[in-house]
Every structure is written in C-alpha cells, then in structure tokens.
Amino acid sequence: MSQSTPHCTADLTALTSRVNASAHRSVRFARVKVDAEALFIRSNQLQLISSIGNMITLTVLLVALVVTAVAYTPIRYLYDPLRLRRFPGPFLAAISPFWLTYHARRAQRYLAVDAAHKKCGKFVRISPNQVSINDPDAIQIVYGHQTGFLKSEFYDAFVSIHRGLFNTRDRGEHTRKRKIISHTFSQQAILGFEPLINKSLSLLLSRLSDMIDPATNSLTLDFLPWANYLAFDIIGDLAFGEPFHFIESGSDSNGAIRVLNDRGEWSATVGTIPWVRDWARYFLFDRFWVRGYESVQQLAKIAVTAVDRRLQKSEEELENRRDLLSFLLKATDEEGEPLPRSEVNAEALTQLIAGSDTTSNTLTHIIDLLCRNPECKTEIQAELDEAFPEITDDLALEWKDVKDLKYTAAVLDEVLRYRPTSALGLPRIVPPQGAEVCGVFFEGGTVLSVPSYSVHHDPNLWESPEEFRPERWLDISKASVEKYFIPFSYGPRSCVGRNVAVMELIKSMASILRRFDFERVYPNEETVLREGFLLKPTELWVTMSKRA
Numbered sequence: 001m002s003q004s005t006p007h008c009t010a011d012l013t014a015l016t017s018r019v020n021a022s023a024h025r026s027v028r029f030a031r032v033k034v035d036a037e038a039l040f041i042r043s044n045q046l047q048l049i050s051s052i053g054n055m056i057t058l059t060v061l062l063v064a065l066v067v068t069a070v071a072y073t074p075i076r077y078l079y080d081p082l083r084l085r086r087f088p089g090p091f092l093a094a095i096s097p098f099w100l101t102y103h104a105r106r107a108q109r110y111l112a113v114d115a116a117h118k119k120c121g122k123f124v125r126i127s128p129n130q131v132s133i134n135d136p137d138a139i140q141i142v143y144g145h146q147t148g149f150l151k152s153e154f155y156d157a158f159v160s161i162h163r164g165l166f167n168t169r170d171r172g173e174h175t176r177k178r179k180i181i182s183h184t185f186s187q188q189a190i191l192g193f194e195p196l197i198n199k200s201l202s203l204l205l206s207r208l209s210d211m212i213d214p215a216t217n218s219l220t221l222d223f224l225p226w227a228n229y230l231a232f233d234i235i236g237d238l239a240f241g242e243p244f245h246f247i248e249s250g251s252d253s254n255g256a257i258r259v260l261n262d263r264g265e266w267s268a269t270v271g272t273i274p275w276v277r278d279w280a281r282y283f284l285f286d287r288f289w290v291r292g293y294e295s296v297q298q299l300a301k302i303a304v305t306a307v308d309r310r311l312q313k314s315e316e317e318l319e320n321r322r323d324l325l326s327f328l329l330k331a332t333d334e335e336g337e338p339l340p341r342s343e344v345n346a347e348a349l350t351q352l353i354a355g356s357d358t359t360s361n362t363l364t365h366i367i368d369l370l371c372r373n374p375e376c377k378t379e380i381q382a383e384l385d386e387a388f389p390e391i392t393d394d395l396a397l398e399w400k401d402v403k404d405l406k407y408t409a410a411v412l413d414e415v416l417r418y419r420p421t422s423a424l425g426l427p428r429i430v431p432p433q434g435a436e437v438c439g440v441f442f443e444g445g446t447v448l449s450v451p452s453y454s455v456h457h458d459p460n461l462w463e464s465p466e467e468f469r470p471e472r473w474l475d476i477s478k479a480s481v482e483k484y485f486i487p488f489s490y491g492p493r494s495c496v497g498r499n500v501a502v503m504e505l506i507k508s509m510a511s512i513l514r515r516f517d518f519e520r521v522y523p524n525e526e527t528v529l530r531e532g533f534l535l536k537p538t539e540l541w542v543t544m545s546k547r548a
C-alpha cells in the first residue's frame with residue numbers, strides 16, 4: 001500500500017490533469033464550436049444581407065429602368081426631338097417600337113403597315129423614330145444616289161460572321177465592297193453561270209418527271225421545298241463551287257433551308273429592336289427568339305464549311321470554274337491585296353442568303369398565281385409551245401431562247417408587282433443635315449421607309465392593282481414605271497444579283513411550265529403568306545402532270 005500510495009497520488013494527479021486538460025479541450029472545443037457556429041450564422045446572415053442587398057440593388061435598378069422607361073416614353077413623346085408627333089399612326093407605334101415588333105413577330109408587317117396607310121394616308125409613324133411614306137416620289141430621295149441616306153440599325157440584326165455587302169451600313173465600306181462584287185455580276189460574268197444553272201434545273205426536271213406516276217400521269221406534292229432545293233443547289237454551285245445536292249436527295253439535308261427561314265423571321269423581328277440582339281438567346285419564354293439566334297450562328301457555319309470544302313479542291317477539280325467564289329478569291333482591294341478570308345466567307349454567306357430563297361419563293365409565287373389565274377397559265381403555255389414545239393427531254397431551256405418571250409417576262413413582272421418577294425419598306429436614316437421628302441422636312445436621324453407592297457398596290461399608280469393581270473406589262477414601257485416598280489429596290493443599295501435572278505427565274509419558269517402542268521390541290525384555300533425579311537408562302541400543294 002505504502003509503495004502504492006505515491007503511485008496512486010501520481011496517477012490521481014495525472015488523471016486530474018488529463019481530466020482538466022480534456023475538460024479544457026472540451027471547453028475550448030465547445031468555445032471553438034460556438035465561435036464557428038456564430039461565425040457560420042454571421043456569415044449566413046452576411047450572405048443573406050448581401051443577397052438581400054443584391055436583390056434590392058437589382059430591384060432598384062429594374063424599378064429605375066421601368067420608371068425611366070415609363071417617364072422617358074412620355075417625355076420623349078412630348079419633347080419630340082425628331083418632330084414626328086405631327087404624323088398620324090397607331091399610338092403604340094408613336095411611343096414604343098413594339099407595335100412594329102409585334103407585327104414582325106406575327107410575320108405580317110407588310111399588311112399592318114399597308115392597313116395603317118389606308119387608314120392614315122401617305123405618312124404613317126410606324127415607330128418612335130420611323131415614318132413610312134407611301135409615295136413614289138419618296139423613292140428617289142430615300143433610296144437614290146447622292147442623297148446621303150444610309151441603312152438603319154435594323155440591318156445590325158442580319159450580321160453574323162462579319163458585315164457583308166447587304167448589311168454593311170458604312171458608306172465607304174459599302175462602296176468598296178460593291179465595286180468588287182458588282183464585277184462578279186456583270187452581264188458577261190453571269191453568262192458564264194448559265195451552265196451551272198442548267199445543271200441543277202435539268203436535274204430538277206428529270207427528278208419531277210421520274211416521280212410522276214406514268215399510269216395516271218399525276219404527282220401530288222408540295223412544290224415549295226422543290227423550288228427551294230433548286231435555288232439552294234444553284235446558289236451552292238455559284239457561291240461555293242458545289243451544289244448542296246438537295247434535289248438529288250429530295251431533302252434539306254444540311255438544314256440550310258430551315259435555318260435560313262428561321263433566321264429571316266428572327267432578324268426581321270429583332271431588327272425592329274436591334275438592342276436586344278445579343279440578349280434574344282435568353283428569351284426562353286418563346287422558342288422563336290432562341291431558335292432564331294441559333295440559326296444565325298448555324299447559317300454562318302454552313303457557309304464557312306462550304307467555303308472550306310471549296311478551298312480544299314485542286315485546280316484540276318475546279319476546271320477553271322467561273323463562279324461567284326472564284327471572283328471573290330481573285331478580287332483585290334485598292335492596295336492590290338486579296339480579300340481577307342473572313343470577308344470572303346461573309347460575302348459567300350451574303351450570296352447564299354440573298355440569292356437562294358429570294359428566287360425560290362418568287363418561283364413558288366409564280367406557280368401559285370398561275371394556278372389561281374388559269375387563263376394566264378394557258379397564255380404562257382401557248383407562248384412556250386409556240387417557241388418550243390418539241391419537248392427537250394428534261395433539258396433546261398437556254399437563256400438566248402427564252403429571254404425575249406414577252407408574256408413569260410410579263411408574268412414575272414406581274415408576280416413581282418402583285419406579290420413582291422421583298423414587300424417591306426427598307427429602312428434608311430435621314431442624313432445629319434435633314435432632308436425634304438414629298439414636301440415635308442425630316443430631321444437628321446429620322447428613319448424613313450417606302451413600303452414596296454403598298455406602292456405596288458397603289459390605285460393612283462396602277463389600274464386595278466388588286467387584279468393579277470400580266471397583260472398590263474405588254475402595254476407599258478418598263479422605263480415609265482421604273483420610278484415605282486421596286487421589287488429589287490432602287491439606287492446604290494438595290495439588288496446586285498438582279499440579272500442572275502431574272503435569268504434564273506425566266507429559265508426555270510419557261511422550262512418547268514413547258515414540261516409540266518399544275519393544279520392547286522386546294523384551289524379554294526387562301527395562300528398563307530409569312531413575312532420575315534421576305535414574303536414567303538408556307539406551302540404550295542399541287543397536282544402535276546406531264547405536258548405533251
């Protein structure tokens with residue numbers, strides 16, 4: 001025991017100090033825990049306070065934005081810096097751009113503007129800074145040479161890789177580009193394109209012939225996609241050195257047609273509120289905005305891929321091709337430097353966009369309007385039968401043989417007047433010094449437009465404008481109506497591809513209508529038209545048969 005006592009005392013002391021230490025540790029741990037919890041609670045509180053702060057900041061900003069917008073709208077309306085309150089029009093259009101956005105989103109802008117002109121007269125305010133003028137005298141000033149009007153911000157919504165000829169707004173930049181590109185569309189140059197047009201057109205004729213049931217001599221199909229296959233294959237060949245092979249596969253195999261459609265409606269809508277362009281992809285409440293944004297990117301990719309494929313081809317493969325891309329690749333700027341690759345891509349993309357569904361939709365309008373006016377169809381087929389008594393085995397008719405067919409040309413002009421593929425008023429900015437248009441002074445910065453559809457349907461200019469009557473073109477000289485017949489626009493920004501478009505369309509309509517007959521499957525139903533940048537039918541169901 002006596003030996004064990006000191007041990008016991010020592011053990012007890014050690015135990016006590018261990019217990020003390022442990023208790024101390026526990027207390028420390030507890031304290032640390034409490035501190036940590038406090039810290040955690042504090043940090044949570046801080047986080048909460050900071051998120052509340054953020055929310056308040058955001059709310060304040062949003063409220064400020066709404067208050068500014070709400071206050072700014074009447075202030076701007078009353079202050080009226082461009083002096084546009086004097087013009088009539090829908091009230092919503094005077095205080096916000098959304099009247100135009102709404103009608104563009106519904107794809108019916110040309111009809112809304114036309115109805116507003118019918119109600120309000122020659123001048124209509126169609127957005128806070130834009131006036132539409134339905135008067136042919138405005139055309140030369142708003143779109144003409146030397147008047148200093150430039151394309152408006154509307155065109156920013158059409159830019160994807162790099163600005164191309166169509167969406168460049170700067171005057172100097174446009175003049176430089178136009179000089180280069182207009183060589184590629186000279187009369188001489190476009191004759192070199194004819195064999196490429198013939199290749200796709202002949203393929204379409206034989207594909208349609210093969211699809212017609214020989215037992216019944218009939219084929220029911222939606223003609224619109226086939227018109228698109230033709231136009232896209234032609235422009236693919238002209239702009240990228242190879243067709244897209246849509247006619248061959250009977251499908252929109254790389255999605256270019258769908259993408260171009262989505263992009264057209266999107267850009268024409270976003271163009272009315274161009275400041276939302278980069279935000280539109282987040283407008284999840286309506287797929288239209290997201291899909292359109294994606295299609296702008298996809299379309300650029302399709303063009304870049306097609307240019308890449310073409311550049312990988314050897315000289316032998318190209319066999320000295322004379323297509324649009326070959327001109328772009330050979331083009332040089334003022335210093336003799338070749339165009340940068342990004343510019344070549346952008347111009348090839350411009351041609352794909354500008355030269356594809358413009359012609360396919362026009363061709364579809366032609367077939368539709370001829371089916372709706374059978375006496376005109378009989379007339380054009382009589383002209384074609386007389387000119388080509390023998391059917392040329394699904395071969396495309398040559399330009400030299402069709403270019404002087406008077407009734408055929410009249411049908412094309414009447415379609416472009418009656419249902420212009422480019423129907424909307426193309427917006428232009430009044431130069432800084434202001435300008436007088438149709439006796440009225442407009443401040444610099446005002447946006448003006450002349451609506452093609454309304455001018456083409458003006459009873460003061462055209463006899464019975466609501467009648468489809470190709471005969472009217474046999475009696476009038478083209479020069480006398482040049483001032484107000486504007487399917488390809490007017491002046492320095494008018495269609496650079498007009499001659500190719502006319503050649504392609506006259507050749508196509510003559511070759512197709514000589515070879516085939518068409519009836520609408522639903523003759524009594526109205527054609528549904530949607531307007532993006534272009535006025536397009538949504539479908540055209542027809543029954544086709546071979547002609548003798």
Ligand code: HEM
Pocket residue numbers: 165166167178350351354355356358359362421422426487488489492493494495496497498500501
């Ligand atoms: C029926 C067919 C066509 C119609 C109705 C048409 C109509 C138009 C219109 C109205 C413009 C002016 C656009 C604006 O100012 O915003 C334009 C510009 C343009 N078109 Fe066409 N077009 C057609 C076919 C073509 C073809 C086949 C090509 C090329 C292969 C083409 C290439 C262009 C280009 C590059 C521009 C921009 C010109 C510039 O700003 O200097 N078009 N077109």
